[in-house]
């Protein structure tokens with residue numbers, strides 16, 4: 046296969062959209078990606094699998110006169126969301142959806158890869174198709190497995206995230222922090238179940254969980270500098286079995302966001318404090334589990350990002366938008382803490398937010414993204 050045309054890219058995106066898989070289970074997705082990649086010109090290309098991270102794929106293209114190795118990363122996992130777009134190519138996997146646009150990310154990466162497979166780059170290139178961005182820290186897992194060593198270590202790493210708030214095909218970026226760091230939150234409350242009619246003999250964890258959730262929201266409004274900001278979202282609550290049994294257990298899952306490690310640690314500590322307070326006041330056992338894993342703030346490298354922005358601003362075919370930091374998280378933050386690089390947005394123009402069941406990115410963004418990235422990589426290699 047030659048360089049992917051716009052029609053081919055859209056077909057690939059729709060195929061991938063129909064087979065979304067959760068973190069570390071991206072088996073069909075990885076097989077599909079491999080099939081597409083093996084259809085490219087293989088002359089200078091090497092595909093590598095990682096036995097301990099079996100849904101990851103790495104591709105190396107040998108440069109003709111390499112001065113460096115350029116890395117490009119895409120995430121490949123999906124979310125436990127039931128799709129409500131009504132599209133003819135909607136998810137075929139019940140309860141799972143590419144609701145964060147990773148189908149777009151993968152397709153753009155394949156488009157860029159197809160170009161350089163056909164037009165040998167001067168620098169070496171590494172493409173990393175990364176499992177488990179939404180949870181489970183795929184980037185960190187790969188790094189800790191020693192994947193990026195020797196000829197597989199990029200000198201610089203680039204990656205994108207789609208953005209429904211930007212016009213289709215626009216490139217958004219900023220110097221400094223692009224995305225927040227996050228902490229995954231798991232809270233368990235243990236009390237005593239009982240009959241609905243006899244609360245005095247039980248210890249109701251629905252009421253304790255409700256109090257904890259309300260108090261947690263005061264952390265941001267009362268303990269955090271409003272100029273700096275932060276987020277606590279508790280997105281999942283499980284408790285009880287039936288209306289007339291007092292629940293003796295509740296489970297809460299959520300996420301904390303801050304633009305600096307200091308801020309994240311401060312919010313983490315305050316949530317621990319709230320958990321201890323609820324334990325005392327409800328005579329319950331409260332376990333607050335906090336795990337940042339690889340979701341460090343996404344810090345763009347100053348030198349490389351300056352070059353990136355200069356290229357995008359100077360390219361008349363690119364609609365470049367200087368963006369504000371966002372509270373979205375990304376485990377690319379971990380890889381950028383080890384290898385310098387730049388993360389940026391690709392506009393996909395949609396009324397629905399990321400992670401929503403109706404997200405429907407504009408497909409014209411794909412070819413625009415491929416062209417902008419291919420152009421940037423080519424220009425970078427000429428420096």
Ligand SMILES: CC(=O)N[C@@H](CCC[C@H](N)C(=O)O)C(=O)O
Pocket residue numbers: 145178179180181206227228229299300301340372373374375376399400
């Ligand atoms: C771009 C995006 O939506 N990323 C996810 C990353 C998840 C981080 C982690 N699992 C957490 O939930 O804290 C996001 O939710 O921002």
